[in-house]
Amino acid sequence: xxxxxxxxAIEGLPEIAAGDDLGQMIVHAAASQxxxxxxxxxxxxxxxxxxxxxxxxxxxxxxxxxxxxRQIGLLNDRDPRLIETILKESRRIVRMDKGVLITETHxxxxxxxxxxxxxxxxxxxxxxxxxxxPDESAQRIRARVRELAAAEVAVIVTDxxxxxxxxxxxxxxxxxxxxxxxxxxxxTTDAHGHLLRVTVIAIADELASAADLARxxxxxxxxxxxxxxxxxxxxxGAGPLIxxxxxxxxx
Amino acid sequence: xxxxxxxxAIEGLPEIAAGDDLGQMIVHAAASQxxxxxxxxxxxxxxxxxxxxxxxxxxxxxxxxxxxxRQIGLLNDRDPRLIETILKESRRIVRMDKGVLITETHxxxxxxxxxxxxxxxxxxxxxxxxxxxPDESAQRIRARVRELAAAEVAVIVTDxxxxxxxxxxxxxxxxxxxxxxxxxxxxTTDAHGHLLRVTVIAIADELASAADLARxxxxxxxxxxxxxxxxxxxxxGAGPLIxxxxxxxxx
Numbered sequence: 001x002x003x004x005x006x007x008x009a010i011e012g013l014p015e016i017a018a019g020d021d022l023g024q025m026i027v028h029a030a031a032s033q034x035x036x037x038x039x040x041x042x043x044x045x046x047x048x049x050x051x052x053x054x055x056x057x058x059x060x061x062x063x064x065x066x067x068x069x070r071q072i073g074l075l076n077d078r079d080p081r082l083i084e085t086i087l088k089e090s091r092r093i094v095r096m097d098k099g100v101l102i103t104e105t106h107x108x109x110x111x112x113x114x115x116x117x118x119x120x121x122x123x124x125x126x127x128x129x130x131x132x133x134p135d136e137s138a139q140r141i142r143a144r145v146r147e148l149a150a151a152e153v154a155v156i157v158t159d160x161x162x163x164x165x166x167x168x169x170x171x172x173x174x175x176x177x178x179x180x181x182x183x184x185x186x187x188t189t190d191a192h193g194h195l196l197r198v199t200v201i202a203i204a205d206e207l208a209s210a211a212d213l214a215r216x217x218x219x220x221x222x223x224x225x226x227x228x229x230x231x232x233x234x235x236x237g238a239g240p241l242i243x244x245x246x247x248x249x250x251x
Numbered sequence: 252x253x254x255x256x257x258x259x260a261i262e263g264l265p266e267i268a269a270g271d272d273l274g275q276m277i278v279h280a281a282a283s284q285x286x287x288x289x290x291x292x293x294x295x296x297x298x299x300x301x302x303x304x305x306x307x308x309x310x311x312x313x314x315x316x317x318x319x320x321r322q323i324g325l326l327n328d329r330d331p332r333l334i335e336t337i338l339k340e341s342r343r344i345v346r347m348d349k350g351v352l353i354t355e356t357h358x359x360x361x362x363x364x365x366x367x368x369x370x371x372x373x374x375x376x377x378x379x380x381x382x383x384x385p386d387e388s389a390q391r392i393r394a395r396v397r398e399l400a401a402a403e404v405a406v407i408v409t410d411x412x413x414x415x416x417x418x419x420x421x422x423x424x425x426x427x428x429x430x431x432x433x434x435x436x437x438x439t440t441d442a443h444g445h446l447l448r449v450t451v452i453a454i455a456d457e458l459a460s461a462a463d464l465a466r467x468x469x470x471x472x473x474x475x476x477x478x479x480x481x482x483x484x485x486x487x488g489a490g491p492l493i494x495x496x497x498x499x500x501x502x
Contacts, residue, residue, distance in 0.1 A: 213457055247349065
């Protein structure tokens with residue numbers, strides 16, 4: 001019997017609002033399409049709905065841009081209130097060039113605009129911020145699935161990141177609960193008995209990308225079940241995915 | 252009926268040698284485990300077996316290191332013949348720091364060591380190079396699948412790349428045949444009628460990562476079938492995944 005995985009979109013979730021019980025809504029939506037969550041599943045949830053449920057949505061009219069944000073906005077033909085919001089979500093600017101703002105978020109993620117996003121939101125002039133503590137967001141959803149579906153699953157909260165050198169975005173993990181984000185093959189040997197020296201796989205990012213394949217970007221499918229993948233349990237969250245300054249040669 | 256994909260490892264491939272008909276071997280291995288290739292499948296093949304079949308394996312004892320390679324090897328405690336091989340496979344050095352060599356290959360991929368790799372090879376002192384023309388490698392496999400399994404599939408040749416800022420490797424596409432590597436949502440609207448301005452998804456990379464989940468790194472599963480993903484047909488290969496100098500702010 002070959003190794004096989006399945007990836008299933010959870011459809012029919014309503015528009016999410018602040019205070020919604022996202023875990024419950026996912027469990028119900030999955031059940032009503034006949035794909036109930038099972039032990040060992042990986043539940044992959046898009047950041048956007050997590051942020052909405054946590055009220056991480058902001059009206060630009062409520063933002064007062066600083067002189068620096070005004071200047072950056074003017075130079076790059078972007079809304080200075082949006083720039084102000086991005087700066088507030090950043091702890092370091094990694095690159096500012098060609099109209100692109102690559103920042104390090106307070107969590108330590110390096111991405112465009114600190115993950116501040118204006119798509120998939122009702123009403124103009126609102127923007128969505130990343131969850132403040134995405135690992136805790138993942139943990140909360142995981143706990144609700146345990147309570148309501150009696151299933152022990154791993155949960156990954158994902159966002160869409162660009163990459164240097166390669167065109168196009170891929171989905172990556174920003175919050176992880178119940179599994180190890182990295183799978184470490186160091187010290188193991190390959191089929192020829194050679195040491196596999198440098199193989200640490202960013203398994204949570206690969207799961208995030210896999211889940212994205214089952215998602216229809218334009219019709220809003222925010223949750224996906226990956227079934228049949230044997231993850232290692234763990235409780236370190238997404239932190240191990242963040243490269244420290246010591247080994248980062250692209251700071 | 253929700254959107255569902257399956258990811259299936261093709262097991263039982265023998266050790267691959269130069270001149271082997273890799274397409275035929277994959278078709279046979281798939282058939283003998285009862286997962287024959289079907290129209291619309293994406294067949295994901297690891298670079299290592301493609302390179303082996305194409306004879307892209309090299310003995311270090313046959314390499315004469317240049318003075319520059321000797322110096323770099325000495326400074327970084329690495330085999331100067333390996334450095335020489337990496338330099339020959341490079342058209343540009345992107346970073347050389349902390350013992351890491353990030354290069355741009357002749358294809359245009361930016362990765363560690365130009366993809367030159369010493370793991371999963373029989374016999375010590377041999378290294379594996381990337382295929383010279385990975386898109387053509389993918390096209391050849393695709394043609395053999397059409398001939399032998401009467402199936403119209405897309406083929407992706409993948410390699411394992413590290414990333415700046417994030418720990419762990421993910422699998423990415425270096426050769427593509429029969430599908431568009433990027434899926435372009437620009438100009439389409441989201442569920443709220445807003446324009447999705449910057450959503451171009453590196454779908455071939457996401458497929459590469461998804462396939463990796465079904466692969467047992469240490470027991471050598473080089474081919475994986477992703478079924479149920481509706482790709483856009485295309486014949487531009489992996490080239491569109493390579494970011495040009497004009498938009499690259501991390502050169």
